[in-house]
Amino acid sequence: MEQFLIFGVVGLSTAAVYAVIGSGLVLTYTTTGVFNFAHGAAGMLSAFAYWQLAVGWGWPVPLALAAVLLVLAPAFGLLVEKVVLRPVQNLGEAERLVMTVALLSGLIAAARWIWDPNLPRPLTTFFFERRPLHIGPAVITWHQALTMAVAVLVAVGLWILLNRTRTGTEMRAAVDDRALVGLTGADPVKANRVAWVLGTQLAALGGILIAPTIALDAAQLSLLIVSAYTAAIFGRLRSLPLTFLGAAVVGCMESYLTGYLPQNQYLPGLRLAAPALLLFLALLLFPHGRLRGRDRKLRPVPTPTMRGTWIFAAVIVVFSLVLVTVLDEVDIISYGPMFALGVVALSFVPLSGFAGQISLCQLSMAGIGAVVWGQLAPDGQPWALVAAFAVSALAGALIAVPALRLSGVYLALATAAFAVVLDRWIFTLPSFELLGVRISVFNQGAVDMAGPRLLGFRLDEPAELMVFAAVCLALGSLAVAALRLSRFGRRLIALRDSEAAYATLGGSLLVARVLVFALSAGIAGVGGVLYGMQLQSVTADQFTFVAGLPIFLIAVIGGLGAVGNGLFTGTAYLGPIHLLNAVAPWTHNIVQLLPALAGLGFARHPEGIVPGQRRGWEPLARSRVALSALIGGFAVLWLLRVGDLIGNTVLLLGTVVLALALRTWAQSKEAADVKAEVPVEWWGVRRPWRAEDEEVLSRGIAGG
Template sequence: MEQFLTFGIVGLSTAAIYAVVGSGLVLTYVTTGVFNFAHGAAGMLAAFAYWQLTAGWGWPVPVALAVVLLVLAPAFGAAVERVLLRPVQALGEAERLVMTVALLSGLIAAARWIWDPNVARPLPTFFADRKPFHIGPATVTWHQAVTMLVAVAVAAGLWFLLNRTRTGAEMRATVDDRALVRLNGGDPARSGRAAWILGTQLAAVGGILIAPTVALDAAQLSLLIVSAYTAAVFGRLRSLPLTFGGAVVVGCLESYLTGYLPQNAYLPGLRLAAPALLLFAALLVFPHRRLRGRDRRLGRVPLPTMRGTAVFAAATVLLGAVLASVLDEPDLITVAPIFSLGVVALSYVPLAGYAGQISLCQLSVAGIGAVVWAHLGADGSPWALAAAVAVSAAAGALIAVPALRLSGVYLALGTAAFAVVLDRWIFTLPTFELLGVRVALFEQGSVEVAGPSLFGRALDGEAELTVFAAVCLALATLGVAVLRRGRFGRRLIALRDSEAAYATLGGNLLAAKVAVFALAAGIAGLGGALYGMQQRSITPEQFNLVAGLPLFLVAVIGGLGAVGNGLFAGTALVAPNALLGLAPWTQNLIALLPGLAGMGLGHNPDGIVPMFRRRWEPLAGDGIVLPALLCTLAVAWLLRLAGAIDGWTLFCGSLIVALVFRALAEARHARTVAPEPDVPVEWWGVRRAWRPGDEEVLARGVAGG
């Protein structure tokens, strides 16, 4: 009984922290309509700042707390609301979600840059010099008591603010109708700013309270928010009392699993994954109200031409061949993942771009494909690659079945929980048997990966694997383009536009979601297998949730509806490391870039790939300048093969020549083509030529009307 009470006290103290952090999350969502995935990262940053002031610089604890909670946290919350969230407030839910994911990734990278993760930073508990006291047979430390008192004070204060003050009423009304708030003399911007400031302060309180009991690590502290997510989902993202109740469930579950979970090789990871499993279960079991702020900015998904896609696919293979022929093996090891990671990023196009299904676990699914290939493809058999794709597709279908009743933020939370379960439990399991089949994952923390054998030839060199990955990316790009132009692609666009309308008109939601999740997971599994071949050895850390965030952000930045997004995303992820990774300090800058780019999404919500396509179209259609450019690049390639120039000269020279020829093509195009007048939609096909995408635009306009 004494042990049971002791673990109960520990669970309640942990639950108090989750309740404080979760209440800040609910407050921000209820008052602004934005679900802040970076809420835990804000608490992490506050914990590091508190350590720096106290342990690093020797400031007194009261002064450090005042500076962090009353100066730094409010300033950070106000800056995030003003600089990042306000510009995308008028956009859809997906854009606001991506912005907070970008902030999460950026804050983790920034913290690792400022505070070396290889240096231990212990933080003492509050009142560590005082003896603990007893409640019956249970021992309670003063830190635990302070934590629970703070949680009670936060609950009372928030209830009074939201239900008994004009400021609270104005904050809650802002998310429902900003215009009506203005008519009644309120200020929506002021309400949003107040919510972000208070929410950030609560995250800071939670981060400071939990930091002494865990390792002061940027990723670990940021992902403790998964437990707070679970508490918030218990409260259906709007009820503070239910959020506190959910926090108690999560905290006590973690504590009692620590004390009573049987000791064997298969269950240690279960305790770490328990909050994510509980989050997934809560998402499925609890009824959810219609998400606030579900207004979505639905742009037209580009309809790729098969001729243009075929040319792009050929250019992808040619790029792989050029890189394989001009780069040495050490450089290829750095650059070659352009194509394998590009395949993983391409999986977002049918899933998020066409069907509108948000997923944060694509890189984790790629890890499944990499593991399957590592164990089944040790001899290079091509069928093992098909098995990797099939097993990954099955995992995607498994995710899709419960995802049928989830959308938007809830779907993002569910896929993030799935990724965390893989990270913390499944990928840590030793070898086991399932239905008589031996299943092996990362047995010793890493697994060796071999290359494939095609037509009796083993592809084990970096150059050969680079070309093979480029061919796979080209074929996957062609397949996604065919999908977009086919009947199933049009069905996915209709599913994205309105699930209710899709079902009303006879569409099968379950079949469509299972099919698109399985397809996207299969593509990701192929990319994971290719990535494993190029890396030779893989570890679970390469496929965890934090590692997958930059890939998600770069895919969104590129433009989720563009079939060329795979090559763009792979290049955007790998090229900075190849160009800037010469000095150790640049690694931190490289890790920060995806987050910074994601935060700029509000300035170009349609993506970069469509913008690139518009800018390079004059060159692609010029029958004189384009052949001249190709000949020039071919000569430069031959000079590199002959040893007359080095790789950097080839790269820089080719880039400069391409820009010069593009400018020349634009000038020629401007002289020969008159600007087209803006023709009303009812005159399309009469006053201007009918275009391939006009039929879909008209159909969606009629459906929307």
């Protein structure tokens, strides 16, 4: 009993932190309609800032706390509200979600840049020099007592603010109808600003309170928000009392699992994954109300042509062949994964682009595919690629079935929780036996990945594997384009537009969602196999939830409905990193921020970059003269490069300049041709009157 009480005290003190952070999350969502995935990252950044002031620079603790909680955290909240979220306030739920995911990824990268993750940064607990309090057999430190007292004060203060003040009423009303609130004389922008300041302060307070008890690590502190997510879901994203109850459940569960979980090699990861597992179960079991501020801004899905897609597929293969002829082996190894990661990114197109289903666990699906290939194909047996697709597809279907009634933010949370469970538990398991079958995951180490054996030939050189991955990406792009043009593809788009209407017209939501989740997961699994082949050996750390965020962001920026998004994402993810590192190695940390910065600029082009670029380059593709000149000019530059007469930089810049010049010429010529076809009744109005026009008109009248 004594041990039970001790673990209970520890659990309640941890629960108090989760309650503080979760209440800030609920406050922000209740008053702005934005679910802030970066809420935990804001607390993480505040904890690092507090360490820097109090330990790094030796400021007095009260002064450091005041600087973080009263200056830095409010300033950060105002900045986020004004620069990041106000531009997307009137956009759809998906756009707002992308912005907060981009902020999460960017804050983690920024913290790792500013504070070297390889250096330990211990923090002492508050009032550590005082003797602990004794309540029966339980011992409570002053830090634990302070944490629980703060949680109580936060609960009381937030309840009074939201239910007994005009400001709180305005904050709650602004999310439902900002225009109507404005007519009453209230200021919805001010209400949002207050909500973001308070929410960021609560995240900062929770981050500072929990930082002394765990390692000060950017990713670990940011993902503590998973426990706060669980507490918020207990409160259905609107009830503070239920959020505090959920926090108590999560905190005590973690503490008692630490004390009573049997000690063996299979269960340590379960304790770490327990909050994410509980979040997944809570999402499935609890009823969910209407998502606040859930206005859907649907955009048409681009319709590819099979002729154009065949040309695009050929471009992918030719691009890979050019790369292997102009790059040395080291660069091929560096750039090689772009086509494999492009296949992973392609998996977002049918799932999110066509069906409108949000998933944050596609890289985890890729990890499953990599494991299957590594365990079943030590000699590159080609049938194992089909097995990798099938097992990954089965994992995707297992997500879709229980998550059938989830959508939007709830579905994003469920897939994020699934990814974290894989990261912290499943991928860390040693090999085990199930129903007489020996199953190995990463086996707590690295998995060797052999190249495929095709038609009696073994592909094991980096150049061969790069071309093979490009061929797979080309075939995948063709398959996704065919899906878009098929009846099932049209059904998926109807499902995205309205699930209720889709079901009313006789469509099966279960079948459609299971099939699209399985298909996208299978594609991602094949991408994971190709990625592992290129690296020759993979670990679980390469398929984590955090590692998948930049790929998701770039795929969203490219345009989730565009078939060409796979090549765009793979190229944009790896290209700038290696190019800038080669030209200016000091930009390494800046490069890590690029996906997040691009994601934060998503509000300017919510339809995606690829559709816009496609429209811009279509005139060149339609012009035989311009297209022939481009192919011929590039061929000359490539031959000069192969002959070592020019370098890769000249090849790249020459190709870009030539392509841009020919595109401009083609656009102007096409515009002139369109302008020339002015109807006769608009001569002299839409174009200048010409001397020969009178003769043309006279002949026309005479002939009539």
